[in-house]
Amino acid sequence: MNCQEYRKQRLLDHEDGTLSDEARLHLVECGQCQMFQKEEERLRAELKKLANSEQAPVALRRRISGMVERPNASKRRDLRRWMAAAAAVVLLAGATAGILWDRYTPSPERLAQAFVADYLQYLPGREQIAADSPQQAEEWLQGRVDFPVHVPTVPGAALKTARICDISGRKAALLQYHHNDSNTSISIFVAAEPRAYEREKMQVNVETSGHGVRSVLWCHRGLVYDVVATLNDSSMQQIAEAIRQQTP
Amino acid sequence: MLKNEVIPINFDRPSERTSLSDALQDNLNDLYRFALRLSRNADEAQELTQETAARAWERRDTIVRNWRAWLFQTLYHTFLSGKRRSKRWREDEAGDPEMAESGSCADPLPALVAAEDVRRALESLPEHLRIVVWLSDAEDFRLREIATILDCPIGTAASRLARARSALRQMLSVYATRKMRKS
Numbered sequence: 001m002n003c004q005e006y007r008k009q010r011l012l013d014h015e016d017g018t019l020s021d022e023a024r025l026h027l028v029e030c031g032q033c034q035m036f037q038k039e040e041e042r043l044r045a046e047l048k049k050l051a052n053s054e055q056a057p058v059a060l061r062r063r064i065s066g067m068v069e070r071p072n073a074s075k076r077r078d079l080r081r082w083m084a085a086a087a088a089v090v091l092l093a094g095a096t097a098g099i100l101w102d103r104y105t106p107s108p109e110r111l112a113q114a115f116v117a118d119y120l121q122y123l124p125g126r127e128q129i130a131a132d133s134p135q136q137a138e139e140w141l142q143g144r145v146d147f148p149v150h151v152p153t154v155p156g157a158a159l160k161t162a163r164i165c166d167i168s169g170r171k172a173a174l175l176q177y178h179h180n181d182s183n184t185s186i187s188i189f190v191a192a193e194p195r196a197y198e199r200e201k202m203q204v205n206v207e208t209s210g211h212g213v214r215s216v217l218w219c220h221r222g223l224v225y226d227v228v229a230t231l232n233d234s235s236m237q238q239i240a241e242a243i244r245q246q247t248p
Numbered sequence: 249m250l251k252n253e254v255i256p257i258n259f260d261r262p263s264e265r266t267s268l269s270d271a272l273q274d275n276l277n278d279l280y281r282f283a284l285r286l287s288r289n290a291d292e293a294q295e296l297t298q299e300t301a302a303r304a305w306e307r308r309d310t311i312v313r314n315w316r317a318w319l320f321q322t323l324y325h326t327f328l329s330g331k332r333r334s335k336r337w338r339e340d341e342a343g344d345p346e347m348a349e350s351g352s353c354a355d356p357l358p359a360l361v362a363a364e365d366v367r368r369a370l371e372s373l374p375e376h377l378r379i380v381v382w383l384s385d386a387e388d389f390r391l392r393e394i395a396t397i398l399d400c401p402i403g404t405a406a407s408r409l410a411r412a413r414s415a416l417r418q419m420l421s422v423y424a425t426r427k428m429r430k431s
Contacts, residue, residue: 007410008406008410011406011409011410012391012406035356039356039357039417040413042361043357043413043417044385046357046363047381047382047386048385049366051278051281053363054280054281054284055280056276056280056297057280060297061276063298064272064273064276064297064298067301067302067305068268068272068301068305185399212332213332
């Protein structure tokens with residue numbers, strides 16, 4: 001084992017908490033690597049010293065404590081949520097009559113904006129899985145959403161995760177891919193097509209861009225698809241076309 | 249070349265009884281420091297930390313195995329969201345013009361290192377190197393956790409860590425040499 005190999009392996013061995021026998025032997029015999037290790041430990045100590053000298057401002061700590069320790073505010077928020085849920089029930093009752101529902105169906109443009117907003121504000125959510133394959137993602141999504149999701153292969157990108165998100169009050173499946181060339185992420189949203197679109201036989205094909213993000217949204221056989229990414233127009237169209245060709 | 253590996257993210261297995269409230273209080277200094285490394289500005293670091301806490305609090309029903317890593321990941325995502333929305337973020341990927349990413353691994357650290365030099369050297373690193381070395385060496389995250397927080401392969405994280413350490417040693421050595429010449 002030479003010094004370069006030792007130093008590379010040390011990173012990974014350190015990660016696992018143990019040093020391999022070969023690496024240990026090299027360290028015992030190599031003065032340069034012993035010095036290198038000492039320097040690494042000194043650098044680490046200096047960074048820790050810097051960290052220990054930096055504290056969150058007292059005012060920040062107070063604001064965050066206030067936010068997480070307000071039981072009354074929490075109760076008021078719960079009450080508002082209850083009222084919102086009750087209102088949602090009323091709306092749903094109205095939908096059965098087919099009168100109120102259409103007023104709250106977002107337009108395709110609004111829906112696209114909601115997908116983009118989720119892309120911009122994405123946080124790790126409660127229902128999420130790292131997906132090694134489209135099949136694994138499809139199996140995971142089954143039962144979690146009440147529409148079939150065919151997970152497409154995206155050219156030049158690798159599937160990373162599947163998750164459930166809430167878009168304009170509807171459950172949507174979100175598939176995240178890592179685009180190799182640009183080192184950015186591509187989000188593909190799939191949701192049930194609003195009945196208003198079907199009823200009005202809307203030809204939905206919306207392209208939007210803003211905040212450096214592009215969105216291509218369309219409907220196909222009862223589902224809404226939206227591709228959201230920070231790619232150029234040509235790449236977006238290629239991806240959308242590839243997905244269209246794969247969807248049953 | 250180190251082998252790339254994708255780390256699964258699984259937030260569905262609870263094994264800690266710590267609440268999010270406790271985790272926020274316990275890790276606030278660490279989160280603020282990470283925000284400082286990202287934004288390189290104290291006011292913006294405060295805003296970023298506060299926004300992160302608010303967003304995390306909205307998701308407090310999430311079942312999380314590792315609160316600390318989850319909070320750091322949330323902060324990083326909040327930072328990226330801010331970058332996408334605001335044109336005033338300019339990422340200085342060029343870093344310090346004297347820094348060579350493939351700098352000599354043999355640069356020894358000076359005998360005495362000033363905290364201000366460490367901060368300066370750190371802030372001169374390109375963001376993708378700065379945050380990896382900070383998460384590893386200052387915040388004691390393992391490479392697997394860093395890969396999860398930053399959503400990159402473990403090999404990439406390891407490679408960046410090695411390059412960052414090398415670059416920091418080189419810069420600290422340069423600063424020390426300059427000081428000696430001045431005196």
